[in-house]
Amino acid sequence: MPAKTPRTSKSPVRLWRWRRNALRRHSDVVEAWIVLGIWLLVAVGGAVAGLVAARTVDSDFATRRARAxxxxxxxxxxxxxxxPATASGRDxxxxxxxxxxxxxxxxxxxxxxxxxxxxxxxxxxxxxxxxxxxxxxxPLGRTEAALQADLTGILVGPLAAGAIWAGGRLLRAALVRRRLTEWDEEWKRVGPEWRNLSGGRG
Structure with missing residues (x-):
């Protein structure tokens, strides 16, 4: 019976930025916190923005009803x-x-x-x-006003969450560029020594 070939694990190391290791840098930790903060803001900020928009619209309709x-x-x-005065006029x-x-x-x-x-x-x-x-x-009745307010909140919530997510992506991209620059500068300093140790013999 042939022996079974041992399986090699190729699964990525998860949450590596949160674990102590020799390759982790300060910028990696900062990026991890930023990513976590972005997702929290996307979830909480989008919900809060939707609720605030819905309540604002409902309050505006209530004010109109009170004044009419x-x-x-x-x-x-x-x-x-x-x-209509012109062909494009609306009447x-x-x-x-x-x-x-x-x-x-x-x-x-x-x-x-x-x-x-x-x-x-x-x-x-x-x-x-x-x-x-x-x-x-x-003015709109209470039911119609509530429907309009809910629809506004449903639209504003994802828009606000998307704006937060896009801002977070830009910030994370800036951190990635900074990390690549740090790696490049460090390689310029360490690279010659590494080549000498690994076989740069004349």
Whole structure:
């Protein structure tokens, strides 16, 4: 029965920068800590950035909801939508109308709004106004705002993590260049002696 050939292990030495050895340099230890810090920042920083972005957007929508108030108004004048001035002009087809409403204290207000065609004079509708009695777009509801905030956080999180990772890659590349320069300088100093010891005999 033929003897089994012993297997040679070719697996790389893992975590060699964290272990004491003759080839490890100070720059290797620094690089190891930087790599660890980068991955921690990618994981934690990306998550934190996503949460902050989501909360900021949700807070902005909540502020808009708090400042907007629905009022019952009536259309008093309709101006048809003008065609685009150029071929590349954008027009949503909405008409410019004048609306009138009365506050709880009896004050009458008028403002301009844009509505889809089909709202003749006398049409009753609900418009949204701010604290200065200016017509503003209808704010998003809580569910829609929460969805928008979540989507923003989902987009911002990976972008922030990617930016951190890219910055870490640049920093690590700078360390690699520095380490190669140190090796080159040391070889210039040790190389001649090594060649003399290994066979540079005339």
């Amino acid at each position: 108030h629905p009022v019952a108004a009536v259309v008093t004048d309709v101006t048809p939508a003008a065609p 949503d087809g909405r008409a410019r109308v004048t609306v009138r409403w009365t506050d709880a204290d009896g004050s009458v207000h008028r403002a301009t709004a844009r509505l889809l065609p089909g709202a003749p004079v006398g049409t009753r509708l609900t418009v949204w106004t701010d604290d200065a009695d200016r017509v503003v777009p209808q």
